[in-house]
Amino acid sequence: MDKAIPSVNDLFKQLGLPSSDVEVEAFINAHGPIKDNVKLYEAPCWSSSQAGFLKDIIDDDSEWSYLADELDALLRKDS
Numbered sequence: 001m002d003k004a005i006p007s008v009n010d011l012f013k014q015l016g017l018p019s020s021d022v023e024v025e026a027f028i029n030a031h032g033p034i035k036d037n038v039k040l041y042e043a044p045c046w047s048s049s050q051a052g053f054l055k056d057i058i059d060d061d062s063e064w065s066y067l068a069d070e071l072d073a074l075l076r077k078d079s
Contacts, residue, residue, distance in 0.1 A: 006063070006064065006067060007067070008024055008067055008070055008071055008074070009021065009024055010067070011064060011067040011068070011071060012024055012027070014053065014064070015046075015050045015053065015054075016050070017050075027045075028074050028075060028077075030045075031043065031045040031075060032074065032075040032076065032077065033075060033076050033077060033078055034075045034076060036076070040054055040058070040068060040071065040072040040075065041054035041055040041058065043075065054068055
């Protein structure tokens with residue numbers, strides 16, 4: 001069974017956001033960097049359902065949690 005490994009682009013799809021490489025980069029540039037004292041799911045760029053999804057995958061340490069960690073790092077980087 002060939003199972004593709006999810007990417008940040010797939011996480012964006014799950015969040016209902018545009019998910020091409022260019023669109024993900026544009027989102028990160030528009031909404032980052034987030035402050036160190038703000039948890040990823042508390043960032044003001046998320047709708048309540050998106051924030052809830054991110055919190056759930058982080059709290060549950062789901063198969064998506066490593067992608068949330070990757071997105072968190074990308075949103076904390078200075079452009």
